Amino acid sequence: MASPILAALRSPLRPSAPAAPVSTARLRARAGHDPGWARWCLLALLAGTAVLYLWDLGASGWANAYYSAAAQAGATSWRAWFFGASDAPGLIMIDKPPVSVWVMGLSARLFGVNAWAILVPQALMGVASVGLLHATVRRWAGSAAGLLAGLVLALTPVATLMFRFDNPDALLVLLLVAAAWALARAVDAPTPRGAWRWLALAAALVGTGFLTKSLQAFLVLPAFAAVWLLAGPGRLRGRLRALVPTTAVLAVASGWWVAVVELWPAASRPYVGGSQTNSALELVLGYNGLGRLTGDETGSVGPGGGGGGGGGRSSGSVLQLVTGEMASQVSWLLPAALLLLVALLVLTARAPRTDRTRAAALLWGGTLLVTAAVFTLSRGIIHSYYAVALAPPIAALVGVGAVTLVRRRAHVLLAGVVAVSAVWSWVLLRETPTFVPWLRAVVLVAGLVVAAGLLVRPSRRLLVGVLLAAAVAVGVAGPAASSIVTAATTHEGALPTAGPESGRGPGGGPGGGPGGAPGGGPGRGAGGPGSPDGRGGPPGAARDGGGPGGGMMTLLQASRPSAELTALLRDGAAGHTWVAAAVGSNAAAGYQLASGAPVMALGGFNGTDPAPTLAQFQALVAAGAVHFFVGDEDSASISTTDSGGSDDAARIAAWVAATYAPTTVGGTTVYDLTVPAAAS
Secondary structure, eight states: OHHHHHHHHHGGGSSOSOOOOOOHHHHHHHHHSOOHHHHHHHHHHHHHHHHHHHTTGGGGTTSSHHHHHHHHHHHHOHHHHHHTBSSTTOSBBOSSOSHHHHHHHHHHHHHOSSHHHHHHHHHHHHHHHHHHHHHHHHHHHOHHHHHHHHHHHHTOHHHHHHTTSOSTHHHHHHHHHHHHHHHHHHHTSSSTTTTHHHHHHHHHHHHHHHHHHGGGGGGGHHHHHHHHHHHSSSOHHHHHHHHHHHHHHHHHHHHHHHHHHHHSOGGGSOBOTTOSSSOHHHIIIIIIIIHHHHOOOTTSSOSOOOSTTSSSBOOSOTTHHHHSHHHHHHGGGHHHHHHHHHHHHHHTTTSOTTOHHHHHHHHHHHHHHHHHHHHHHOOSBOOGGGGGGGHHHHHHHHHHHHHHHHHTTOHHHHHHHHHHHHHHHHHHHHTSTTSSHHHHHHHHHHHHHHHHHHHHOOOOHHHHHHHHHHHHHHHHHHHHHHHHHHHTSOOOSSOOOOSTTOOOOTTOOOOOSTTOOOOOSSSOOOOOTTOTTSSSSOTTOOEEOSSTTOEEOOTTSOOOOOHHHHHHHHHTOTTOSEEEEEESHHHHHHHHHHHSSOEEEETTTTTOSOOSOHHHHHHHHHTTOEEEEEEOTTGGGOOOOSSSOOOHHHHHHHHHHHHEEEEEETTEEEEEEEEETTTO
């Protein structure tokens, strides 16, 4: 694929007169009339991306069972679907706004509740994201830049991971890339009035992103506003006026679901998971909003946690992107992107206000810098897979910057970018010495040879084409290898990681690597980030030693019920609203997905939400609404948490242990709530 792309770029490296500036009209014409090779390359890129993201997709099973259980609930109950409840009766919502679950729930309703129905939408979102990024970059920088940007995004390891997983990040990336495309259309409009519909679309897409992953969607707004005000059409007054209705659209798109939840009578809707006051505003602005910046997240996984962007809290250092777990996820071409950003700004310093190359640098560079700063300097919970939000701006800067350097014959700068990329790939590949050990040497040597060849500035077109093709190969070799092994590895649980030491196979523990997720393999895992009780799990977390991959269930790992327990739950569902209750959403999700019957998640994701209270649970048990409690021998001894959240789940576990007789089913402790201890 690289050869046709680079064939269009190699001739400018030959000695000739300086290139004339490319007008906006010519860029528009170029974007609308691609050469034949570009269309074929785009089709090949999208087809290859689809294969990478869809191949053996079902191997990961339910992936993140937390969201899969919510999709299952939404497939059977429209009420649960709208609110994003984790169970069909609708006791408690997930701790995110529900738009991503809406997509999965609809797919499961149409095609049945299975792994493919839940995961395929994310893979298709990945293909669409690559296509939209190509279209956005091509509009201002041409087909070659768009293809290169799409290729880099498709082969970024964390993108491969997230587009094969069921976390909300896949939809968030698609929405924000689509918003950037709409903004580019608005900037190219002849007047601010003519740009209105595109600005409104961009605002609506960002607002929908807010209902996907809260305030993270707003990290693109500073760059969007800067590009519109600097490069948009018409006078400044008109551009400022256009922001007023655009802001209104953003507010409506971001807030309508939150308003519905806040106005809906609390007694007739699910509890808002992730909040301590049953408030959607607290969820989106606190726990999932400012709390991620300040670290003040009541009811979260606890005050401690590992830095480096892995399984715990951010270390508050910009070095997380190059020394922590995020580095191997997304930073393969980060140094190149930053160098190219500086080069683009310098080269366009004296360009007209509406220069599209500078606009592209501001759009993608601003998005990259703001998002990276928030991720690395925050004091709250930042997981390594959040770095997928950095993949589109990195890819776009590489595409726009590399093509611009070639066209402007800045061969010295291009050689430096290639050399830096080769050295950084060598560094990252050295972190996993047993993974294709020959590749790091090949990338380093080839990169330095290509850089030297560019400095010589050859005049033969064939040699120029070979050097440019090799430069692309050097840049993508490392992330491509990491993406392939990521696609070939099963991933389960709340903290997946990309790369050769990624994944969590059936029964396996979380992925390794610096800053990896807390333990949770067979046996009793040690406590870690996300273990408020220090035992490796939340208060009352279920232990499931009977099924595959048994052992202590952590806060971040779904339960794996044995065949005996699954049969008990299926047979015991009739006549009860919930077949069982378990502390923490991941424990409940495993039982619910295995049995196909609703399971009550006491305390929500972290086991620290006050839903239900002890009195509410006792009333439900008295009414016969809950059949079993799935717990463990330590649950009664845990009475509080370290995060300031509710201890109702622990109190419920203690009450159950004191009131009902335990039995062991397939290695798991089960209480029959229809038979008091005295009767049994």
